Structure formats: structure tokens, C-alpha cells
Amino acid sequence: MKKQLVLENGEVFVGEGFGADQEMSGEVVFNTGMTGYQEILSDPSYCAQIVTLTYPLIGNYGINRDDFESISPAIHGLIVREVELEPSHWRNEESLDTLLKAKGIPGLSGIDTRKLTRMIREIGTLKGRICSMNVDVEQVAKELRESAAIKDQVAQVSTKDPYHVPGKGKRVVLIDCGMKHGILLELIERNCDVVVVPYHTSADEIIRLGADGVLVSNGPGNPEDVPETIQTVKELVGEVPLFGICLGHQLLALASGATTSKLRFGHRGSNHPIRELSTGAIDITAQNHGYTVDADSLDDTNLKVTHIAVNDETVEGLAHKEYPAFSVQYHPEASPGPQDANHLFDQFMELMNTKQTTKVLA
Numbered sequence: 538m539k540k541q542l543v544l545e546n547g548e549v550f551v552g553e554g555f556g557a558d559q560e561m562s563g564e565v566v567f568n569t570g571m572t573g574y575q576e577i578l579s580d581p582s583y584c585a586q587i588v589t590l591t592y593p594l595i596g597n598y599g600i601n602r603d604d605f606e607s608i609s610p611a612i613h614g615l616i617v618r619e620v621e622l623e624p625s626h627w628r629n630e631e632s633l634d635t636l637l638k639a640k641g642i643p644g645l646s647g648i649d650t651r652k653l654t655r656m657i658r659e660i661g662t663l664k665g666r667i668c669s670m671n672v673d674v675e676q677v678a679k680e681l682r683e684s685a686a687i688k689d690q691v692a693q694v695s696t697k698d699p700y701h702v703p704g705k706g707k708r709v710v711l712i713d714c715g716m717k718h719g720i721l722l723e724l725i726e727r728n729c730d731v732v733v734v735p736y737h738t739s740a741d742e743i744i745r746l747g748a749d750g751v752l753v754s755n756g757p758g759n760p761e762d763v764p765e766t767i768q769t770v771k772e773l774v775g776e777v778p779l780f781g782i783c784l785g786h787q788l789l790a791l792a793s794g795a796t797t798s799k800l801r802f803g804h805r806g807s808n809h810p811i812r813e814l815s816t817g818a819i820d821i822t823a824q825n826h827g828y829t830v831d832a833d834s835l836d837d838t839n840l841k842v843t844h845i846a847v848n849d850e851t852v853e854g855l856a857h858k859e860y861p862a863f864s865v866q867y868h869p870e871a872s873p874g875p876q877d878a879n880h881l882f883d884q885f886m887e888l889m890n891t892k893q894t895t896k897v898l899a
């Protein structure tokens with residue numbers, strides 16, 4: 538069935554619908570990864586976004602049991618050049634089309650994703666809607682332009698209640714702002730005893746849980762939209778070793794008095810090089826973010842920049858100058874992507890073991 542993507546600037550991309558026969562709006566972003574569509578579409582950080590995949594053939598290895606980053610995908614649509622409806626892989630359980638139908642998510646294939654991506658790179662991320670062919674395009678574009686920004690994405694994807702994932706090692710309280718399962722797996726692999734808590738859990742409650750360390754997860758939306766979590770992070774710094782990933786990194790910055798702002802089109806892909814400033818070492822990393830910590834806002838804080846993006850020199854890592862707290866804008870859990878930065882979980886373990894601060898991180 539023919540369907541179209543209408544953008545807020547009035548541009549239209551016509552293609553073939555797959556997945557759910559559903560009209561949905563969202564911020565249109567692009568991811569340049571060549572594989573990993575299952576992890577991408579189930580990463581809660583994409584909540585309310587329509588994701589364009591620049592790799593031209595998507596769905597060829599199907600959907601498997603193990604590679605979900607969340608049980609209920611929160612994306613508002615998937616845009617591809619060509620979708621494979623008959624996947625072939627030994628781990629394949631169902632097709633991408635079947636999954637999207639079951640989850641109520643629309644897909645759109647046959648789109649010139651290079652043209653769409655170029656447009657987003659030039660203009661910046663745009664709001665869009667996947668809809669049928671008989672809508673009034675001008676009217677849809679106007680509605681998109683006038684629609685208010687969504688602010689409750691973290692509340693939508695964070696766990697409603699705390700839960701325990703038992704282990705024999707360190708007690709990690711994981712603040713779930715829209716956590717990818719890959720983060721939990723890394724902690725389990727290191728024998729951690731994990732308590733996953735909702736994003737609005739207070740610092741007092743987290744300390745009462747006997748946390749040896751706190752991990753603040755990735756998550757969707759503008760980091761300024763979760764003042765509760767910023768407050769919690771502010772109170773935890775100096776009390777307990779803290780590690781922030783992606784949204785968690787932005788929240789550590791905001792909690793320390795720095796500011797964040799929106800990038801024109803963000804970083805989303807599996808091959809983003811970052812440089813560790815102390816050694817010059819490069820890690821190739823998985824990334825998915827639209828906001829960034831403002832480098833010039835860090836001067837009056839107790840944070841120092843530890844990593845920068847090689848491509849655009851934006852801030853990619855921070856460490857507290859006094860206390861055991863550090864964070865990265867990229868994804869050491871990969872899922873999907875290279876595992877170069879996996880050692881950061883070991884660094885977190887070391888912080889919990891020694892509770893040292895500047896000695897470990899300087």
C-alpha cells in the first residue's frame with residue numbers, strides 16, 4: 538500500500554507501507570549503522586522518533602529472540618530504502634514486518650534515504666508524519682510545525698516500579714531513564730547485584746538501597762525535561778561512585794551546573810570515533826544522541842572533559858575533579874556497534890572497589 542512521509546517543511550517522500558497500518562508523527566532522525574536494526578528500533582532513547590536507516594537493505598537477517606534493547610519498542614516509525622520480507626538467518630524468529638505489525642509501528646520502504654538524510658543534515662532534524670496518500674499535505678505540515686515538543690518521553694519508557702536482578706557482587710542501583718538491556722547485561726557479566734529504579738527515585742532511597750555504585754542510563758528526549766533525575770544525581774555525586782551513559786552523561790553535566798543544547802542532526806551510528814584526551818587513544822563507538830554538553834559551560838563546574846568526538850569536537854566524556862563520578866556521551870555497551878569502549882564498565886567496577894576518585898580518572 539502506498540504511503541508517504543510528510544515533513545514539517547512541506548516536503549513529501551512517497552513509498553510503500555509495511556509494518557503497522559498506522560499514522561504516526563515524530564522527529565525524523567537518521568542512523569548510519571550497516572547492521573543492528575533490531576537493537577536500534579528497540580532502543581528506548583528513540584522514543585517518539587521516526588528512524589531512517591541509511592543502509593539500503595534492512596530486514597535481511599530478520600528479528601531474533603536475543604537482540605532486543607527493550608521489550609516494547611518506542612519508535613514512531615522506521616524508514617528504509619528496501620525492506621526484506623523473507624529474512625534468512627539461523628537466529629531468525631520473525632520478519633521485521635511481522636514485528637512492526639505486532640508492535641503497532643509503521644514502516645515505510647522505497648524511500649530515497651540518501652536524499653532524506655542530506656536534507657536532515659542541511660536543515661537539521663525535522664518533524665514528520667507517516668500517513669496515507671489521501672491527507673492534505675499542507676495541513677499535515679502545518680500541524681507538525683505547530684505541534685508542541687513532547688516532554689514526557691523518559692516517563693513513558695522508564696520502569697514503573699523498581700526491580701531486583703540478583704548477583705553476588707557489587708550492588709549497583711541503575712536509574713532507568715529508558716535503559717538499554719545491553720547495559721544491564723554488562724553489569725550482570727561483572728556479577729553485579731542490580732536494582733533497577735524509576736527515573737524519579739530520590740537520592741535518599743538510592744542510598745537506602747545500599748548502593749555501592751549508581752549507573753544513570755541512556756534515555757530519550759531533552760535532558761532538561763527530567764529535573765527530578767538531575768536533582769537526584771546532584772545529591773548522589775560525592776556520596777557514591779557514579780557512571781552516566783548518554784542521557785546519564787548529560788544529567789551529570791546539568792547536575793553540576795553545566796548546560797546542554799541540541800545538535801543540528803545529532804550523532805546516530807556505529808562508527809563514531811572519539812578521542813581520550815589524556816592518552817590520545819581513539820575508540821570507535823556506537824552513538825545515539827541529539828543533545829550535547831556545552832563545552833564552554835564547563836568552566837565553572839567541577840567537571841573536566843575526558844573525551845571528545847573526532848568528527849565535530851563535541852564533548853563525549855566527563856569526569857568529576859574531586860569525586861568518583863564520570864560519564865560518556867557514547868555507548869560502551871555497544872548494542873549495536875563496536876565494543877572498543879567496553880572497558881568503561883571495568884573502570885566503573887574499579888571505582889566501586891576502590892572508591893578512589895582523581896587517582897583513577899586523572
Ligand SMILES: NC(=O)CC[C@H](N)C(=O)O
Binds near residue numbers: 754759782826828
Ligand atoms: N541515547 C541517549 O541516551 C540519548 C540522550 C538524549 N535523549 C539525546 O538525544 O541526546
